Amino acid sequence: MNASNISCEEVIERLFEYLDQELDATNRAEIDHHLRRCFDCFSRAEFERRLRERIAQAGTEEAPERLRARIRELTGQ
Numbered sequence: 001m002n003a004s005n006i007s008c009e010e011v012i013e014r015l016f017e018y019l020d021q022e023l024d025a026t027n028r029a030e031i032d033h034h035l036r037r038c039f040d041c042f043s044r045a046e047f048e049r050r051l052r053e054r055i056a057q058a059g060t061e062e063a064p065e066r067l068r069a070r071i072r073e074l075t076g077q
Contacts, residue, residue, distance in 0.1 A: 006030045011041045019048055 018031045035042045
């Protein structure tokens with residue numbers, strides 16, 4: 001497919017593969033080209049990228065003792 005013909009719908013359908021770097025060079029180039037000229041898709045891609053970063057950061061933080069104690073209390077441990 002010609003990079004100038006890729007639609008917003010196609011970009012959104014392949015966005016997670018793009019962000020996970022699972023696309024071949026041709027498909028990645030098509031999406032890169034589209035994102036450079038389409039503000040809406042670029043904004044969506046940036047939102048998803050930043051959300052992933054925040055989730056990854058949150059996974060490295062330890063829960064406060066108060067929260068852990070409450071969970072133990074609720075689960076009977």
